[in-house]
Amino acid sequence: MAVLFRDIVDALQMLDQDDRYYYDSHLDELVYLSVEETSLKAREDLEEEIEEDxxxxxxxxxxxYDFNPYTFMELYISDLTDGDLSGRLSRTIRGGRFKSELERCDRLEEWYAFEPQCYKELVLEWCQENKITIVDNRLKKM
Structure with missing residues (x-):
């Protein structure tokens, strides 16, 4: 099984606070650990294997906790040339109304195009930091 670049991006976009993913470079697959794992024994065995690696x-x-989706919002705001809009959006982040304000300003689709690019850049940085190459859209540990 090959792990695709898109698999990593998707995993990060769906990440919850207690979730952990690992790239198993020997089996070439993603390993998912969650506190809600139904089989406690299986999770403990896998955690032990990972710790002893x-x-x-x-x-x-x-x-x-390694990245904050709010950082993506702040980056989007910093790229705006409309000072009034950037000010309003900066205030809405704290109140949780960021997307509502974008929708009101007819900029929501622009945000939905911007956000996935942030995740892709995050994955590219992760690959570089961990000496993982992308060949034919598949991950390979060097």
Whole structure:
């Protein structure tokens, strides 16, 4: 099984606070760990295997706490040339009305095009930091 670049992007976009993903470079697959895992024994065995990994088989993907989706909103705002809109959007981040304000200003589709690019850039940085190449849209550990 091959892990595609898109698989990593999708995993990060769906990440919850307690989720952890690892790239298993030997089996070439994504490994998912969640506190809500139904089989406690299976999760504990896998966690132990990951903790004892000394050869770099398992590469941890960024967690929810390693990046903040609000950073993407701030980056979007900093790219805007409309000072009035950027000010309003900056205030809406704290109140959780960011997308509502974008929709009101007819800019929501622009945001939906921008956000996935942020995740793609995050994955590219992760690949570079962990010496993982992308060949034919598939991940390969160097």
């Amino acid at each position: 000394v050869i770099g088989r398992f590469v941890r993907l960024p967690t929810y």
